[in-house]
Amino acid sequence: MPQNLLIIGATGLIGKYITKEIIEAKGSVERIVILTSKDTTHNKASEINDLKQSGIEVLVGDITKEEDVKNAYHDIDTVISCVGRNVIAQQIPLIQWASETSVTRFFPSEYGTDIEYSLESASEKPHQQKLKVRRYMSTVTNLECTYLVTGPYSDLYFAEPPFGRFEAGGFNVKEKKCSLLGDGKGRISFTAMADVGRLLVAALQHPAASRNRVLIVNSFTTSPDDILAEFEKQTGTKWEVQYTGLEKLKEIEERAWRNQDPLATALTLRRIWAEGGTLYEKRDNELIGDPPMETMTDQVRQAIERS
Incomplete structure (x- = not known):
């Protein structure tokens, strides 16, 4: 596990699941920090307070401002980005600024459909911003990266x-x-949202297997x-x-x-x-320790309980 970890988008749709699993594994991490906006500290005050009570350091700043982001990156070795689809391209300056600091590994917000599944993937409209991020990331030589491709959330x-x-x-x-x-x-190969967090923690725990790699992972097909x-x-x-x-x-x-x-x-x-755009000959779960996953039965039961 990294020693000093920063999460961006920790209270978002998938970020809250990732943050929860990181907190549960925090015994091997020296410092966990989240960077969040002033609005979020007001609109999600209860969630932010719970994070603080869990021993998380909360920094308030604007992810579009270099000074705020670099301040958050101070003494951080690993960045986990959980930003939403509407700001995916903003990861390009986030990666650039990370490359100019102590950060050594970056996990872009890649969770979801594989944007390089086939030749046709390059023309799919929802993939364009993530593809821009990948192209930029390929030009940065002093940062390791891991892309966690999960398929749709069940x-x-x-x-x-x-x-x-x-x-x-x-x-x-x-x-x-x-x-x-x-x-x-x-x-269709699905991933439970809680399993996204478990898989990301597993990738952190297996740095050699996940280094500079696209990990194709899922819960069930x-x-x-x-x-x-x-x-x-x-x-x-x-x-x-x-x-x-x-x-x-x-x-x-x-x-x-x-x-x-x-x-x-x-x-x-x-x-x-x-069309079958989530199917592979094999998945990469075993490369990162094959953590236990939820099943279709689990997810149907939870859907019924939520209704």
Whole structure:
């Protein structure tokens, strides 16, 4: 494990899961710091206080300001970025400033769909900012990096459709109905959000295996049909089912981008998953100690409990 670690985006969607697992493993870390905004200290005061109570050092600053960021980097050896999709490109100056300080390793916010899965990946609209970050990172010679590629988060996929739009696929536990993408049989590799944190900690604990590497990791692989069957088993009832075939999904996706629909990004990512864009001959979990992962059964149970 690194001795002095900084987390950026610690209270965000995936950042809170990563931070939780790092805190649980902190016995081997000398210092854990988070850099957060002034607004976050007010809007998420309870979360920030809990982090402080856990022994985390909280620094307040603006990630777009060099002085604030370099102050946070002081005496830090490893940076974990958990920034959201809307500010992915801001990681380029974050990496540049890290290369000018004591930082020796950087984990970019890569969690999610593989942006270099195939030749077609380079043209996918949601991948463009992450691709820019990777290109810049390749020019920095004095920083080690690790990309943790997890595939889609099962917690979000096993939930109601994004923006309530059933054509995008999803599972409504209360109404016992779902929308499946493709023919329902296409297999998708998922990662539970808690497992993203566990996998990142495992990568920290295995520095040689994760150094300057894209780690392809996940919790389990299954199909929409199998997910539905598990929901029906655990709820004890048959569900109402509709399908959005791949061609229909592509039509909806193209129209969404033309109309600047906020659903566009989600539709593209879900089309990629339905096309098999998360499947590999093998995953890299074993390279970093093969930490225990959640199962589809676990994730369906949790989705029912949340409903």
